Structure formats: C-alpha cells, structure tokens
Amino acid sequence: LARVTGHVDEHPLEALGILGALRKEAAEAQQQLAATAARLSLRWSFQVARGQIATELFALTHAPDLVVLGRRARTGTLSLGVYQAVQHVAEARAVVAVYDASAIARRALELARQVAAASGMVLRVLVAAATGQEYALRVAEVGKLLSGGSAACRRIAAVEPRVLAAAGRQEKAGLLVLGSDGRFRGGEGFYILLNELECPVVLVG
Numbered sequence: 001l002a003r004v005t006g007h008v009d010e011h012p013l014e015a016l017g018i019l020g021a022l023r024k025e026a027a028e029a030q031q032q033l034a035a036t037a038a039r040l041s042l043r044w045s046f047q048v049a050r051g052q053i054a055t056e057l058f059a060l061t062h063a064p065d066l067v068v069l070g071r072r073a074r075t076g077t078l079s080l081g082v083y084q085a086v087q088h089v090a091e092a093r094a095v096v097a098v099y100d101a102s103a104i105a106r107r108a109l110e111l112a113r114q115v116a117a118a119s120g121m122v123l124r125v126l127v128a129a130a131t132g133q134e135y136a137l138r139v140a141e142v143g144k145l146l147s148g149g150s151a152a153c154r155r156i157a158a159v160e161p162r163v164l165a166a167a168g169r170q171e172k173a174g175l176l177v178l179g180s181d182g183r184f185r186g187g188e189g190f191y192i193l194l195n196e197l198e199c200p201v202v203l204v205g
Contacts, residue, residue, distance in 0.1 A: 108178050121174060125154070
C-alpha cells in the first residue's frame with residue numbers, strides 16, 4: 001500500500017510519473033512477498049487498492065490475522081509485509097512487546113519471544129500498570145509466560161498510541177509487537193504508530 005498526498009490533476013505529466021513510481025513500488029513489493037512466502041512455504045496474495053490506508057487494509061483482515069506495518073521511507077510511502085519486518089529486525093537491537101495481562105497481550109508476548117530468539121535479539125517488554133503493585137504482579141506474570149527466559153521490563157502508564165510510540169523510540173525498538181484492538185486498527189492510533197515509529201509494528205489478533 002502507498003500513500004500519496006497533494007493534487008496532480010493540473011499536471012498530467014507529474015501524475016504519470018507518480019503512477020509509474022507506484023507501479024514500480026508495487027512490483028518490487030510483490031516480488032519480495034512472493035520470495036518470502038516461497039521460503040516459508042506460505043500461501044500469499046497481493047492486491048493494489050485505492051482509498052484510505054487503514055480502511056482498505058483492515059477491510060481485508062480478520063481478527064486472528066497478523067498485520068505488519070512499516071514505512072520504506074519518510075517520503076510518505078507505506079509498505080506492509082513480513083519481509084520488511086524481518087529485514088529491519090536483523091539490523092536493530094531489540095524486539096519490544098507490549099503486555100497488559102490480556103489474552104491478546106500474552107499471544108503478542110509469545111510471538112515477540114519467538115522472533116527475538118530466532119533473530120538473536122534482546123527482548124524488552126513494556127508493561128502497562130496503574131500502580132507499582134500492579135506492575136510488580138505483571139512483571140512476575142511475564143517471567144512465568146517466558147518460562148524462565150529473560151526480558152527487560154519497563155512500566156508504561158497505558159497502552160495508548162503516543163505512549164507506545166515514545167517508549168518504542170526510547171527502547172530503540174527494531175520491532176514492536178502488540179495486541180490488535182480498535183485503537184490501532186484505524187484512525188488516529190493507526191497513523192500515530194505508522195508515522196512516529198521508525199520500526200515495523202506487528203499487530204497480533
């Protein structure tokens with residue numbers, strides 16, 4: 001998926017140039033997706049659509065799906081795909097999971113643990129807690145869920161888009177993994193994560 005802002009109706013040659021660049025971008029993304037799917041023995045499909053990114057993307061996904069968000073550049077181009085997340089994690093230092101004691105957060109934590117182990121990265125956990133006592137209890141839960149594995153934990157006030165974006169930057173996240181809910185599947189929350197984080201974001205259903 002790609003995002004273009006501005007008006008080009010009055011400049012047909014400029015419009016043709018943009019369309020050509022988008023077609024090239026789509027072809028490259030499709031090739032990388034096909035190569036990654038073949039390597040992992042996964043079924044795949046590729047589709048080009050017009051409209052708002054969040055609306056079009058989540059209209060095609062279902063609750064159990066994993067959604068990977070990431071930018072290829074600061075020019076406003078958005079590329080979605082596991083291949084990008086894998087490439088970025090390989091160059092970064094930490095996989096960061098978000099934990100709030102919910103069932104979906106437990107699934108996100110397990111996925112983050114697997115990615116960190118497979119890539120040799122450090123696992124860090126942002127623990128949402130209102131009080132120090134609640135934080136201590138949830139840190140203990142994280143330890144049990146990791147079955148003795150180690151992870152550096154940090155307290156955050158709430159699982160909110162701007163809080164996560166700031167914490168992700170501070171933790172130098174190479175990948176942010178969190179449970180997907182209404183705050184992140186469209187609107188402001190979606191675009192905050194997309195625009196304020198350099199790393200890919202995995203939404204776990």
